[in-house]
Amino acid sequence: MTDLSVVGFLGLSSALLAVGIFGVLTRRNFILLLISIEIAMNAAILNFVYFAGFLGGTSGLTGQAIAVVLIGFAATEVAVGLGIVLALNRAKGTINVAQATELRL
Protein backbone atom coordinates (compact mmCIF):
# COMPACT_ATOMS: atom_id res chain seq x y z
CA MET A 1 0.00 0.00 0.00
CA THR A 2 2.98 2.27 0.21
CA ASP A 3 3.47 1.94 -3.53
CA LEU A 4 3.17 5.44 -4.92
CA SER A 5 1.12 4.39 -7.95
CA VAL A 6 -1.54 2.78 -5.73
CA VAL A 7 -1.82 5.91 -3.63
CA GLY A 8 -1.89 8.04 -6.74
CA PHE A 9 -4.66 6.04 -8.37
CA LEU A 10 -6.78 5.88 -5.24
CA GLY A 11 -6.22 9.62 -4.88
CA LEU A 12 -7.49 10.14 -8.43
CA SER A 13 -10.63 8.06 -7.93
CA SER A 14 -11.28 9.62 -4.50
CA ALA A 15 -10.96 13.05 -6.08
CA LEU A 16 -13.44 12.09 -8.80
CA LEU A 17 -15.86 10.81 -6.14
CA ALA A 18 -15.44 14.02 -4.14
CA VAL A 19 -16.05 16.17 -7.23
CA GLY A 20 -19.18 14.17 -8.02
CA ILE A 21 -20.61 14.38 -4.49
CA PHE A 22 -19.74 18.09 -4.27
CA GLY A 23 -21.57 18.64 -7.56
CA VAL A 24 -24.66 16.77 -6.34
CA LEU A 25 -24.72 18.91 -3.19
CA THR A 26 -24.18 22.29 -4.85
CA ARG A 27 -25.60 22.17 -8.39
CA ARG A 28 -29.23 23.17 -8.87
CA ASN A 29 -29.63 22.26 -12.54
CA PHE A 30 -30.85 18.67 -13.00
CA ILE A 31 -28.64 18.07 -16.05
CA LEU A 32 -25.56 19.16 -14.12
CA LEU A 33 -26.67 16.90 -11.26
CA LEU A 34 -26.78 13.98 -13.71
CA ILE A 35 -23.27 14.80 -14.89
CA SER A 36 -22.05 14.99 -11.27
CA ILE A 37 -23.54 11.57 -10.52
CA GLU A 38 -21.82 10.20 -13.63
CA ILE A 39 -18.45 11.58 -12.47
CA ALA A 40 -18.88 9.90 -9.09
CA MET A 41 -19.93 6.62 -10.78
CA ASN A 42 -16.82 6.73 -12.95
CA ALA A 43 -14.70 6.85 -9.80
CA ALA A 44 -16.03 3.41 -8.85
CA ILE A 45 -15.54 2.07 -12.40
CA LEU A 46 -11.98 3.42 -12.52
CA ASN A 47 -11.26 1.68 -9.21
CA PHE A 48 -12.40 -1.67 -10.65
CA VAL A 49 -10.22 -1.19 -13.73
CA TYR A 50 -7.21 -0.21 -11.69
CA PHE A 51 -7.55 -2.99 -9.12
CA ALA A 52 -8.03 -5.48 -11.98
CA GLY A 53 -4.61 -4.54 -13.27
CA PHE A 54 -3.14 -4.50 -9.77
CA LEU A 55 -4.44 -7.99 -8.89
CA GLY A 56 -3.88 -9.61 -12.30
CA GLY A 57 -4.83 -13.21 -13.11
CA THR A 58 -8.39 -14.54 -12.82
CA SER A 59 -9.48 -12.12 -10.12
CA GLY A 60 -8.20 -9.34 -12.38
CA LEU A 61 -10.51 -10.52 -15.17
CA THR A 62 -13.44 -10.30 -12.73
CA GLY A 63 -12.71 -6.63 -12.20
CA GLN A 64 -12.54 -5.91 -15.93
CA ALA A 65 -15.85 -7.67 -16.52
CA ILE A 66 -17.46 -5.70 -13.68
CA ALA A 67 -16.16 -2.43 -15.12
CA VAL A 68 -17.74 -3.17 -18.51
CA VAL A 69 -21.07 -4.10 -16.90
CA LEU A 70 -21.03 -0.94 -14.79
CA ILE A 71 -20.40 1.29 -17.82
CA GLY A 72 -23.54 -0.17 -19.40
CA PHE A 73 -25.46 0.19 -16.17
CA ALA A 74 -24.44 3.85 -15.75
CA ALA A 75 -25.78 4.58 -19.23
CA THR A 76 -29.20 3.06 -18.47
CA GLU A 77 -29.43 4.98 -15.23
CA VAL A 78 -28.76 8.29 -17.00
CA ALA A 79 -31.41 7.42 -19.61
CA VAL A 80 -33.97 7.08 -16.82
CA GLY A 81 -32.79 10.36 -15.29
CA LEU A 82 -33.19 12.14 -18.62
CA GLY A 83 -36.72 10.73 -18.89
CA ILE A 84 -37.56 12.27 -15.52
CA VAL A 85 -35.98 15.59 -16.63
CA LEU A 86 -38.16 15.65 -19.77
CA ALA A 87 -41.36 14.95 -17.85
CA LEU A 88 -40.43 17.51 -15.21
CA ASN A 89 -39.69 20.16 -17.81
CA ARG A 90 -43.01 19.49 -19.53
CA ALA A 91 -44.99 19.62 -16.27
CA LYS A 92 -43.30 22.56 -14.54
CA GLY A 93 -41.37 24.38 -17.28
CA THR A 94 -38.13 24.25 -15.29
CA ILE A 95 -35.43 21.76 -14.44
CA ASN A 96 -34.08 23.78 -11.53
CA VAL A 97 -34.02 21.56 -8.46
CA ALA A 98 -34.25 24.55 -6.12
CA GLN A 99 -37.72 25.34 -7.46
CA ALA A 100 -39.03 21.90 -6.54
CA THR A 101 -40.52 22.90 -3.21
CA GLU A 102 -43.99 21.44 -3.13
CA LEU A 103 -42.90 18.72 -0.73
CA ARG A 104 -41.40 20.16 2.41
CA LEU A 105 -38.16 18.69 3.62
Add this chain to the structure above:
Amino acid sequence: MDLQSFAGPFVPEIVLLAATLLVFLLDVVRVRDNEIVGAVALGSVVLALLLVLADLGFAPLAVLATVPSSSIDASVTGAPLYSFTSLGLVFQGLFLLAALLVCLASLSRPKDERGAPIFYGLLLLATLGMVLVAIASDLIFLLLAIELVSVPTYLLVAYSRRDARALEAAMKFYIIGALSTTLSFFGASLLYGAYGTTNLHALATAEAAAGTAGYPVLVLLGYGFLIAGLAFKATLVPFHAWAVDVYDGAPTDVTAFLAGGSKKVGLFAFFLVFLAPILFVRTMASGSPFVTGSVAVGPVLQITLAFLAVVTMTLGNVLALLQKEMKRMLAYSSISQAGYMLIGIAVGTAPALAGATLQILAHVLMKTGAFLVVGAVAALGVGPLIDDYKGLGQKRPLLGVAFGLMLLSLAGVPLTVGFVSKFVLFSAAVQAKGYFVWLAVAGLLNSALSVFYYARVLKVLFFDVAEPRALATGAVVGGSEPEILPVGGLGYGRAAAIALVAVVVVVLGVYPQPVLGAIQNAAQHFVNLGG
Protein backbone atom coordinates in the same frame (compact mmCIF):
# COMPACT_ATOMS: atom_id res chain seq x y z
CA MET B 1 -25.32 -28.29 -18.01
CA ASP B 2 -28.54 -28.59 -19.98
CA LEU B 3 -31.09 -25.83 -20.18
CA GLN B 4 -33.64 -27.46 -17.92
CA SER B 5 -31.39 -28.03 -14.95
CA PHE B 6 -29.94 -24.54 -15.38
CA ALA B 7 -33.21 -22.64 -15.85
CA GLY B 8 -35.36 -24.91 -13.67
CA PRO B 9 -34.74 -23.12 -10.36
CA PHE B 10 -35.50 -19.78 -12.00
CA VAL B 11 -39.09 -20.51 -13.01
CA PRO B 12 -40.53 -17.85 -10.64
CA GLU B 13 -38.17 -15.26 -12.10
CA ILE B 14 -38.98 -16.36 -15.66
CA VAL B 15 -42.70 -16.08 -14.92
CA LEU B 16 -42.23 -12.51 -13.68
CA LEU B 17 -40.03 -11.56 -16.64
CA ALA B 18 -42.48 -13.05 -19.15
CA ALA B 19 -45.37 -11.20 -17.51
CA THR B 20 -43.40 -7.94 -17.61
CA LEU B 21 -42.76 -8.31 -21.32
CA LEU B 22 -46.38 -9.33 -21.94
CA VAL B 23 -47.68 -6.27 -20.09
CA PHE B 24 -45.47 -3.88 -22.07
CA LEU B 25 -46.53 -5.69 -25.27
CA LEU B 26 -50.19 -5.15 -24.32
CA ASP B 27 -49.41 -1.43 -24.14
CA VAL B 28 -48.02 -1.55 -27.68
CA VAL B 29 -51.14 -3.26 -29.06
CA ARG B 30 -53.29 -0.75 -27.16
CA VAL B 31 -54.87 -3.09 -24.64
CA ARG B 32 -54.71 -0.68 -21.71
CA ASP B 33 -57.67 -1.65 -19.53
CA ASN B 34 -56.66 -1.56 -15.91
CA GLU B 35 -58.50 -4.81 -15.22
CA ILE B 36 -57.00 -6.87 -18.06
CA VAL B 37 -53.42 -5.74 -17.51
CA GLY B 38 -53.84 -5.94 -13.74
CA ALA B 39 -55.14 -9.50 -13.99
CA VAL B 40 -52.03 -10.54 -15.97
CA ALA B 41 -49.77 -8.92 -13.36
CA LEU B 42 -51.68 -10.34 -10.41
CA GLY B 43 -51.74 -13.80 -11.99
CA SER B 44 -48.00 -13.87 -12.54
CA VAL B 45 -47.25 -12.66 -9.01
CA VAL B 46 -49.59 -15.26 -7.50
CA LEU B 47 -48.02 -18.01 -9.63
CA ALA B 48 -44.50 -16.94 -8.62
CA LEU B 49 -45.57 -16.83 -4.96
CA LEU B 50 -47.00 -20.36 -5.17
CA LEU B 51 -43.77 -21.62 -6.78
CA VAL B 52 -41.69 -20.03 -4.02
CA LEU B 53 -43.95 -21.48 -1.32
CA ALA B 54 -43.49 -24.90 -2.95
CA ASP B 55 -39.72 -24.44 -2.88
CA LEU B 56 -39.96 -23.62 0.81
CA GLY B 57 -41.41 -27.09 1.39
CA PHE B 58 -45.07 -26.12 1.83
CA ALA B 59 -46.51 -29.64 1.62
CA PRO B 60 -49.75 -29.14 -0.41
CA LEU B 61 -47.77 -27.51 -3.23
CA ALA B 62 -44.84 -29.93 -3.26
CA VAL B 63 -45.49 -30.86 -6.90
CA LEU B 64 -44.65 -27.33 -8.01
CA ALA B 65 -41.20 -27.18 -6.40
CA THR B 66 -38.65 -25.98 -8.94
CA VAL B 67 -35.46 -25.66 -6.89
CA PRO B 68 -34.02 -29.11 -6.12
CA SER B 69 -34.10 -29.48 -2.33
CA SER B 70 -30.45 -30.61 -2.41
CA SER B 71 -29.36 -27.18 -3.64
CA ILE B 72 -31.27 -25.25 -0.95
CA ASP B 73 -28.95 -24.39 1.94
CA ALA B 74 -26.14 -26.34 0.25
CA SER B 75 -22.69 -25.39 1.48
CA VAL B 76 -20.94 -22.97 -0.83
CA THR B 77 -18.33 -24.27 -3.27
CA GLY B 78 -16.39 -21.93 -5.50
CA ALA B 79 -17.62 -18.38 -5.94
CA PRO B 80 -21.16 -18.58 -7.38
CA LEU B 81 -23.17 -15.50 -8.34
CA TYR B 82 -26.33 -16.83 -6.71
CA SER B 83 -27.29 -19.53 -4.25
CA PHE B 84 -30.58 -20.68 -2.80
CA THR B 85 -30.97 -20.40 0.95
CA SER B 86 -34.21 -21.01 2.80
CA LEU B 87 -33.99 -17.51 4.30
CA GLY B 88 -33.62 -16.10 0.78
CA LEU B 89 -36.71 -18.05 -0.28
CA VAL B 90 -38.62 -16.69 2.73
CA PHE B 91 -37.67 -13.19 1.60
CA GLN B 92 -38.74 -13.98 -1.97
CA GLY B 93 -42.10 -14.87 -0.49
CA LEU B 94 -42.25 -11.60 1.49
CA PHE B 95 -41.37 -9.49 -1.56
CA LEU B 96 -43.97 -11.29 -3.69
CA LEU B 97 -46.55 -10.81 -0.92
CA ALA B 98 -46.01 -7.04 -1.01
CA ALA B 99 -46.30 -7.03 -4.81
CA LEU B 100 -49.44 -9.17 -4.61
CA LEU B 101 -51.18 -6.79 -2.19
CA VAL B 102 -50.36 -3.75 -4.34
CA CYS B 103 -51.48 -5.49 -7.58
CA LEU B 104 -54.70 -6.62 -5.93
CA ALA B 105 -55.51 -3.15 -4.63
CA SER B 106 -54.59 -1.49 -7.94
CA LEU B 107 -57.26 -3.54 -9.72
CA SER B 108 -59.80 -1.08 -8.28
CA ARG B 109 -58.30 2.02 -9.80
CA PRO B 110 -60.43 4.03 -12.25
CA LYS B 111 -60.91 2.21 -15.56
CA ASP B 112 -59.93 5.12 -17.75
CA GLU B 113 -56.86 6.16 -15.80
CA ARG B 114 -53.85 6.48 -18.07
CA GLY B 115 -50.76 4.36 -17.88
CA ALA B 116 -52.02 1.07 -16.41
CA PRO B 117 -49.63 -1.12 -18.49
CA ILE B 118 -46.69 1.10 -17.54
CA PHE B 119 -47.62 0.90 -13.86
CA TYR B 120 -47.93 -2.89 -13.80
CA GLY B 121 -44.93 -3.43 -16.07
CA LEU B 122 -42.63 -1.38 -13.85
CA LEU B 123 -44.10 -3.01 -10.75
CA LEU B 124 -43.36 -6.49 -12.14
CA LEU B 125 -39.84 -5.49 -13.19
CA ALA B 126 -39.10 -4.16 -9.70
CA THR B 127 -40.55 -7.36 -8.22
CA LEU B 128 -38.24 -9.40 -10.44
CA GLY B 129 -35.30 -7.40 -9.07
CA MET B 130 -36.45 -8.02 -5.49
CA VAL B 131 -36.72 -11.75 -6.10
CA LEU B 132 -33.17 -11.76 -7.54
CA VAL B 133 -31.82 -9.83 -4.54
CA ALA B 134 -33.03 -12.67 -2.32
CA ILE B 135 -30.79 -15.25 -4.05
CA ALA B 136 -27.69 -13.10 -4.52
CA SER B 137 -24.39 -14.38 -3.19
CA ASP B 138 -22.08 -12.00 -5.01
CA LEU B 139 -21.71 -8.34 -4.13
CA ILE B 140 -21.97 -7.08 -7.71
CA PHE B 141 -24.92 -9.39 -8.51
CA LEU B 142 -26.59 -8.04 -5.35
CA LEU B 143 -26.00 -4.38 -6.18
CA LEU B 144 -27.17 -4.81 -9.78
CA ALA B 145 -30.30 -6.65 -8.57
CA ILE B 146 -30.97 -3.76 -6.17
CA GLU B 147 -30.70 -1.44 -9.16
CA LEU B 148 -33.24 -3.57 -11.00
CA VAL B 149 -35.55 -2.63 -8.12
CA SER B 150 -34.50 1.03 -7.88
CA VAL B 151 -34.59 2.10 -11.52
CA PRO B 152 -38.19 0.94 -12.16
CA THR B 153 -39.32 2.45 -8.85
CA TYR B 154 -37.92 5.89 -9.82
CA LEU B 155 -40.20 5.75 -12.85
CA LEU B 156 -43.06 4.17 -10.91
CA VAL B 157 -43.24 7.25 -8.68
CA ALA B 158 -43.64 9.44 -11.77
CA TYR B 159 -45.64 7.09 -14.01
CA SER B 160 -48.59 9.46 -14.36
CA ARG B 161 -46.23 12.07 -15.96
CA ARG B 162 -48.68 14.90 -15.19
CA ASP B 163 -48.70 15.18 -11.41
CA ALA B 164 -46.13 17.82 -10.46
CA ARG B 165 -45.87 16.57 -6.86
CA ALA B 166 -45.15 13.03 -7.99
CA LEU B 167 -42.57 14.26 -10.49
CA GLU B 168 -40.84 16.25 -7.79
CA ALA B 169 -40.80 13.14 -5.58
CA ALA B 170 -39.39 11.10 -8.47
CA MET B 171 -36.67 13.69 -9.02
CA LYS B 172 -35.57 13.60 -5.37
CA PHE B 173 -35.81 9.81 -5.31
CA TYR B 174 -33.67 9.58 -8.46
CA ILE B 175 -30.91 11.93 -7.27
CA ILE B 176 -30.60 10.32 -3.85
CA GLY B 177 -30.97 6.80 -5.25
CA ALA B 178 -28.35 7.28 -7.96
CA LEU B 179 -25.92 8.83 -5.48
CA SER B 180 -26.38 5.96 -3.01
CA THR B 181 -25.83 3.45 -5.82
CA THR B 182 -22.57 5.17 -6.61
CA LEU B 183 -21.47 4.99 -2.98
CA SER B 184 -22.31 1.25 -2.85
CA PHE B 185 -20.32 0.50 -6.00
CA PHE B 186 -17.40 2.57 -4.76
CA GLY B 187 -17.41 0.58 -1.51
CA ALA B 188 -17.60 -2.67 -3.48
CA SER B 189 -14.61 -1.60 -5.60
CA LEU B 190 -12.52 -0.98 -2.47
CA LEU B 191 -13.40 -4.43 -1.04
CA TYR B 192 -12.57 -5.99 -4.41
CA GLY B 193 -9.21 -4.23 -4.32
CA ALA B 194 -8.45 -5.45 -0.81
CA TYR B 195 -9.44 -9.11 -1.22
CA GLY B 196 -9.52 -9.72 -4.99
CA THR B 197 -13.05 -11.13 -5.01
CA THR B 198 -16.62 -9.90 -4.97
CA ASN B 199 -18.20 -13.13 -3.75
CA LEU B 200 -19.79 -12.46 -0.36
CA HIS B 201 -18.73 -15.78 1.11
CA ALA B 202 -15.19 -15.49 -0.19
CA LEU B 203 -14.99 -11.94 1.17
CA ALA B 204 -16.04 -13.13 4.63
CA THR B 205 -13.56 -16.01 4.52
CA ALA B 206 -10.75 -13.66 3.54
CA GLU B 207 -11.66 -11.32 6.40
CA ALA B 208 -11.72 -14.19 8.86
CA ALA B 209 -8.25 -15.23 7.73
CA ALA B 210 -6.58 -11.85 7.59
CA GLY B 211 -8.83 -9.23 9.19
CA THR B 212 -7.97 -5.94 7.61
CA ALA B 213 -4.29 -6.86 7.55
CA GLY B 214 -2.37 -4.82 5.01
CA TYR B 215 -5.36 -2.83 3.83
CA PRO B 216 -7.18 -1.50 6.92
CA VAL B 217 -8.13 1.74 5.20
CA LEU B 218 -9.47 -0.02 2.10
CA VAL B 219 -11.56 -2.55 4.02
CA LEU B 220 -13.03 -0.20 6.60
CA LEU B 221 -13.72 2.52 4.01
CA GLY B 222 -15.23 -0.11 1.71
CA TYR B 223 -17.66 -1.27 4.40
CA GLY B 224 -18.33 2.35 5.36
CA PHE B 225 -19.36 3.27 1.81
CA LEU B 226 -21.47 0.10 1.56
CA ILE B 227 -23.27 0.92 4.82
CA ALA B 228 -23.97 4.46 3.57
CA GLY B 229 -25.16 3.30 0.14
CA LEU B 230 -27.40 0.53 1.44
CA ALA B 231 -28.70 2.63 4.36
CA PHE B 232 -30.20 5.03 1.80
CA LYS B 233 -32.17 2.13 0.32
CA ALA B 234 -33.25 0.89 3.74
CA THR B 235 -34.16 4.44 4.94
CA LEU B 236 -31.93 4.43 8.01
CA VAL B 237 -31.22 7.70 9.84
CA PRO B 238 -29.17 9.79 8.85
CA PHE B 239 -29.84 8.65 5.27
CA HIS B 240 -33.63 8.85 5.56
CA ALA B 241 -34.52 12.39 4.50
CA TRP B 242 -35.60 11.45 0.98
CA ALA B 243 -38.04 8.79 2.12
CA VAL B 244 -40.66 11.04 3.69
CA ASP B 245 -40.90 13.36 0.68
CA VAL B 246 -41.01 10.46 -1.76
CA TYR B 247 -43.60 8.51 0.25
CA ASP B 248 -45.66 11.69 0.54
CA GLY B 249 -45.46 12.74 -3.11
CA ALA B 250 -45.79 9.34 -4.82
CA PRO B 251 -49.20 7.91 -5.75
CA THR B 252 -50.37 6.04 -2.64
CA ASP B 253 -50.34 2.59 -4.22
CA VAL B 254 -46.73 3.19 -5.24
CA THR B 255 -45.95 4.38 -1.71
CA ALA B 256 -47.38 1.12 -0.38
CA PHE B 257 -45.00 -0.76 -2.68
CA LEU B 258 -41.99 1.39 -1.73
CA ALA B 259 -42.55 1.21 2.03
CA GLY B 260 -43.86 -2.34 2.14
CA GLY B 261 -41.67 -3.90 -0.54
CA SER B 262 -38.68 -2.21 -2.04
CA LYS B 263 -37.16 -0.80 1.14
CA LYS B 264 -36.94 -4.34 2.54
CA VAL B 265 -34.53 -5.00 -0.31
CA GLY B 266 -32.05 -2.68 1.40
CA LEU B 267 -32.56 -4.49 4.70
CA PHE B 268 -32.04 -7.93 3.16
CA ALA B 269 -28.88 -6.57 1.53
CA PHE B 270 -27.71 -5.74 5.06
CA PHE B 271 -28.34 -9.41 5.97
CA LEU B 272 -26.26 -10.62 3.03
CA VAL B 273 -23.36 -8.19 3.18
CA PHE B 274 -22.75 -7.56 6.86
CA LEU B 275 -23.84 -10.75 8.56
CA ALA B 276 -21.04 -12.96 7.26
CA PRO B 277 -18.21 -10.87 8.78
CA ILE B 278 -20.12 -10.64 12.07
CA LEU B 279 -20.67 -14.42 12.18
CA PHE B 280 -17.13 -15.30 11.22
CA VAL B 281 -15.74 -13.23 14.05
CA ARG B 282 -18.01 -14.94 16.57
CA THR B 283 -16.86 -18.43 15.56
CA MET B 284 -13.23 -17.37 15.84
CA ALA B 285 -13.55 -15.27 18.98
CA SER B 286 -11.42 -17.62 21.06
CA GLY B 287 -7.72 -17.52 20.15
CA SER B 288 -7.87 -14.52 17.88
CA PRO B 289 -6.68 -15.49 14.40
CA PHE B 290 -6.06 -11.94 13.38
CA VAL B 291 -2.76 -10.76 12.12
CA THR B 292 -1.08 -8.21 14.36
CA GLY B 293 -2.05 -4.67 13.56
CA SER B 294 -5.26 -5.62 11.75
CA VAL B 295 -8.79 -4.82 12.84
CA ALA B 296 -11.55 -7.43 13.03
CA VAL B 297 -14.34 -6.11 10.84
CA GLY B 298 -17.20 -7.89 12.61
CA PRO B 299 -17.23 -6.03 15.98
CA VAL B 300 -16.80 -2.68 14.24
CA LEU B 301 -19.81 -3.48 12.04
CA GLN B 302 -21.85 -4.63 15.04
CA ILE B 303 -21.25 -1.40 16.95
CA THR B 304 -21.98 0.70 13.86
CA LEU B 305 -25.21 -1.15 13.06
CA ALA B 306 -26.34 -1.04 16.71
CA PHE B 307 -25.74 2.71 16.77
CA LEU B 308 -27.65 3.18 13.49
CA ALA B 309 -30.50 1.04 14.85
CA VAL B 310 -30.93 3.15 18.01
CA VAL B 311 -30.66 6.48 16.16
CA THR B 312 -33.06 5.33 13.44
CA MET B 313 -35.83 4.12 15.71
CA THR B 314 -35.58 7.06 18.11
CA LEU B 315 -35.47 9.83 15.53
CA GLY B 316 -38.14 8.12 13.38
CA ASN B 317 -40.50 7.87 16.35
CA VAL B 318 -39.90 11.42 17.61
CA LEU B 319 -40.47 12.92 14.15
CA ALA B 320 -43.56 10.72 13.64
CA LEU B 321 -45.01 12.25 16.82
CA LEU B 322 -44.76 15.72 15.30
CA GLN B 323 -46.51 14.99 11.97
CA LYS B 324 -49.94 16.32 11.05
CA GLU B 325 -50.34 14.46 7.75
CA MET B 326 -51.22 10.78 7.69
CA LYS B 327 -48.83 9.76 4.93
CA ARG B 328 -45.86 11.57 6.49
CA MET B 329 -46.65 10.10 9.90
CA LEU B 330 -46.71 6.59 8.41
CA ALA B 331 -43.48 7.35 6.53
CA TYR B 332 -41.65 8.28 9.73
CA SER B 333 -43.13 5.25 11.48
CA SER B 334 -41.77 3.16 8.62
CA ILE B 335 -38.31 4.65 9.20
CA SER B 336 -38.43 3.84 12.91
CA GLN B 337 -39.49 0.25 12.14
CA ALA B 338 -36.36 -0.16 9.99
CA GLY B 339 -34.42 0.54 13.20
CA TYR B 340 -36.06 -2.43 14.95
CA MET B 341 -35.16 -4.70 12.03
CA LEU B 342 -31.56 -3.56 12.13
CA ILE B 343 -31.30 -4.80 15.75
CA GLY B 344 -31.55 -8.35 14.45
CA ILE B 345 -28.57 -7.91 12.13
CA ALA B 346 -26.44 -6.15 14.75
CA VAL B 347 -27.05 -8.99 17.23
CA GLY B 348 -26.46 -11.58 14.52
CA THR B 349 -27.69 -14.75 16.27
CA ALA B 350 -30.19 -17.12 14.68
CA PRO B 351 -33.11 -16.13 17.00
CA ALA B 352 -32.40 -12.44 16.40
CA LEU B 353 -32.39 -12.99 12.63
CA ALA B 354 -35.67 -14.87 12.93
CA GLY B 355 -37.08 -11.95 14.93
CA ALA B 356 -35.90 -9.42 12.34
CA THR B 357 -37.35 -11.52 9.51
CA LEU B 358 -40.68 -11.83 11.30
CA GLN B 359 -40.60 -8.08 11.95
CA ILE B 360 -40.05 -7.53 8.23
CA LEU B 361 -42.96 -9.87 7.41
CA ALA B 362 -45.15 -7.98 9.90
CA HIS B 363 -44.04 -4.68 8.42
CA VAL B 364 -44.77 -5.80 4.85
CA LEU B 365 -48.33 -6.59 5.93
CA MET B 366 -48.99 -3.64 8.23
CA LYS B 367 -47.37 -0.88 6.23
CA THR B 368 -48.57 -1.99 2.81
CA GLY B 369 -52.05 -2.39 4.29
CA ALA B 370 -51.95 0.99 6.03
CA PHE B 371 -50.91 2.83 2.87
CA LEU B 372 -53.59 0.99 0.89
CA VAL B 373 -56.16 2.20 3.44
CA VAL B 374 -54.80 5.74 3.11
CA GLY B 375 -55.13 5.44 -0.68
CA ALA B 376 -58.70 4.17 -0.33
CA VAL B 377 -59.63 6.96 2.08
CA ALA B 378 -58.08 9.57 -0.22
CA ALA B 379 -60.11 8.14 -3.12
CA LEU B 380 -63.22 8.67 -0.99
CA GLY B 381 -62.41 12.38 -0.94
CA VAL B 382 -60.93 12.69 2.55
CA GLY B 383 -58.02 15.11 3.02
CA PRO B 384 -54.40 14.20 3.82
CA LEU B 385 -54.35 15.44 7.44
CA ILE B 386 -54.76 13.10 10.38
CA ASP B 387 -57.59 15.34 11.58
CA ASP B 388 -59.41 14.75 8.28
CA TYR B 389 -59.89 11.13 9.38
CA LYS B 390 -62.26 12.21 12.19
CA GLY B 391 -65.15 9.82 12.53
CA LEU B 392 -63.94 7.42 9.84
CA GLY B 393 -64.44 4.55 12.27
CA GLN B 394 -68.07 5.52 12.79
CA LYS B 395 -69.00 6.08 9.16
CA ARG B 396 -67.01 3.14 7.79
CA PRO B 397 -66.76 0.70 10.69
CA LEU B 398 -65.13 -2.13 8.73
CA LEU B 399 -62.50 0.08 7.08
CA GLY B 400 -61.89 1.80 10.43
CA VAL B 401 -61.46 -1.52 12.24
CA ALA B 402 -59.07 -2.83 9.57
CA PHE B 403 -56.99 0.35 9.78
CA GLY B 404 -57.15 0.23 13.59
CA LEU B 405 -55.84 -3.36 13.57
CA MET B 406 -52.88 -2.37 11.40
CA LEU B 407 -52.07 0.55 13.71
CA LEU B 408 -52.33 -1.64 16.81
CA SER B 409 -50.01 -4.13 15.16
CA LEU B 410 -47.54 -1.36 14.27
CA ALA B 411 -47.61 -0.29 17.92
CA GLY B 412 -46.95 -3.89 18.98
CA VAL B 413 -50.14 -4.64 20.92
CA PRO B 414 -50.59 -8.32 21.92
CA LEU B 415 -52.68 -10.62 19.70
CA THR B 416 -51.28 -8.93 16.58
CA VAL B 417 -48.29 -10.02 14.52
CA GLY B 418 -46.45 -6.81 15.45
CA PHE B 419 -46.32 -7.96 19.07
CA VAL B 420 -45.03 -11.44 18.24
CA SER B 421 -42.24 -10.11 16.04
CA LYS B 422 -41.07 -7.54 18.57
CA PHE B 423 -41.23 -10.12 21.36
CA VAL B 424 -39.07 -12.61 19.43
CA LEU B 425 -36.63 -9.88 18.36
CA PHE B 426 -36.16 -8.19 21.74
CA SER B 427 -35.90 -11.45 23.68
CA ALA B 428 -33.21 -12.61 21.24
CA ALA B 429 -31.30 -9.38 21.88
CA VAL B 430 -31.57 -9.92 25.64
CA GLN B 431 -30.34 -13.51 25.31
CA ALA B 432 -27.31 -12.32 23.36
CA LYS B 433 -26.17 -10.42 26.51
CA GLY B 434 -23.53 -7.68 26.40
CA TYR B 435 -24.57 -4.31 25.09
CA PHE B 436 -27.30 -5.95 23.04
CA VAL B 437 -29.48 -5.88 26.17
CA TRP B 438 -29.45 -2.10 25.84
CA LEU B 439 -30.60 -2.46 22.25
CA ALA B 440 -33.63 -4.36 23.52
CA VAL B 441 -34.23 -1.67 26.17
CA ALA B 442 -34.01 1.06 23.52
CA GLY B 443 -36.42 -0.91 21.35
CA LEU B 444 -38.93 -1.29 24.19
CA LEU B 445 -38.75 2.40 25.11
CA ASN B 446 -39.29 3.29 21.47
CA SER B 447 -42.28 0.95 21.22
CA ALA B 448 -43.79 2.74 24.21
CA LEU B 449 -43.11 6.10 22.55
CA SER B 450 -44.69 4.98 19.29
CA VAL B 451 -47.93 4.04 21.07
CA PHE B 452 -48.60 7.78 21.53
CA TYR B 453 -48.96 8.60 17.86
CA TYR B 454 -50.75 5.39 16.91
CA ALA B 455 -53.20 5.91 19.76
CA ARG B 456 -53.80 9.47 18.62
CA VAL B 457 -54.89 8.17 15.20
CA LEU B 458 -57.12 5.57 16.86
CA LYS B 459 -58.75 8.32 18.94
CA VAL B 460 -59.34 10.39 15.80
CA LEU B 461 -60.76 7.35 13.98
CA PHE B 462 -63.23 6.21 16.60
CA PHE B 463 -63.87 8.86 19.25
CA ASP B 464 -63.80 12.22 17.49
CA VAL B 465 -66.98 13.66 16.01
CA ALA B 466 -67.09 13.50 12.24
CA GLU B 467 -67.28 16.66 10.20
CA PRO B 468 -70.34 16.65 7.97
CA ARG B 469 -68.48 16.94 4.66
CA ALA B 470 -66.17 14.01 5.31
CA LEU B 471 -66.85 10.81 3.38
CA ALA B 472 -69.93 12.34 1.80
CA THR B 473 -69.52 11.36 -1.80
CA GLY B 474 -68.03 7.96 -2.30
CA ALA B 475 -66.93 9.19 -5.70
CA VAL B 476 -63.53 8.28 -7.03
CA VAL B 477 -61.32 11.23 -7.83
CA GLY B 478 -58.98 11.04 -10.78
CA GLY B 479 -61.29 9.56 -13.40
CA SER B 480 -62.80 11.83 -16.03
CA GLU B 481 -66.25 11.47 -14.49
CA PRO B 482 -67.05 10.30 -10.95
CA GLU B 483 -67.54 6.60 -10.81
CA ILE B 484 -69.01 4.79 -7.81
CA LEU B 485 -67.09 1.60 -7.09
CA PRO B 486 -68.57 -1.41 -5.28
CA VAL B 487 -67.90 -2.17 -1.60
CA GLY B 488 -68.64 1.38 -0.44
CA GLY B 489 -66.42 3.06 -3.02
CA LEU B 490 -63.37 0.89 -2.40
CA GLY B 491 -63.69 -1.56 -5.24
CA TYR B 492 -63.38 -5.35 -4.88
CA GLY B 493 -59.61 -5.54 -5.30
CA ARG B 494 -58.69 -2.92 -2.72
CA ALA B 495 -61.30 -4.19 -0.26
CA ALA B 496 -59.93 -7.73 -0.66
CA ALA B 497 -56.33 -6.59 -0.13
CA ILE B 498 -57.19 -4.61 3.00
CA ALA B 499 -59.33 -7.43 4.42
CA LEU B 500 -56.57 -9.95 3.69
CA VAL B 501 -54.01 -7.87 5.59
CA ALA B 502 -56.34 -7.30 8.56
CA VAL B 503 -57.12 -11.02 8.84
CA VAL B 504 -53.51 -12.18 8.46
CA VAL B 505 -52.28 -9.61 11.02
CA VAL B 506 -54.62 -11.11 13.63
CA VAL B 507 -54.18 -14.76 12.61
CA LEU B 508 -50.39 -14.53 12.78
CA GLY B 509 -50.72 -12.66 16.08
CA VAL B 510 -52.82 -15.40 17.67
CA TYR B 511 -51.25 -18.46 16.04
CA PRO B 512 -47.74 -17.61 14.79
CA GLN B 513 -46.18 -21.07 15.35
CA PRO B 514 -46.09 -22.49 11.76
CA VAL B 515 -44.71 -19.32 10.17
CA LEU B 516 -42.42 -18.56 13.09
CA GLY B 517 -41.10 -22.14 13.03
CA ALA B 518 -40.33 -21.97 9.32
CA ILE B 519 -38.56 -18.61 9.74
CA GLN B 520 -36.53 -19.80 12.75
CA ASN B 521 -35.51 -22.87 10.80
CA ALA B 522 -34.44 -20.75 7.83
CA ALA B 523 -32.51 -18.32 10.05
CA GLN B 524 -30.69 -21.22 11.74
CA HIS B 525 -29.64 -22.62 8.34
CA PHE B 526 -28.52 -19.15 7.26
CA VAL B 527 -26.34 -18.73 10.35
CA ASN B 528 -24.91 -22.25 9.98
CA LEU B 529 -23.88 -21.43 6.43
CA GLY B 530 -21.99 -18.42 7.73
CA GLY B 531 -24.28 -15.81 6.16
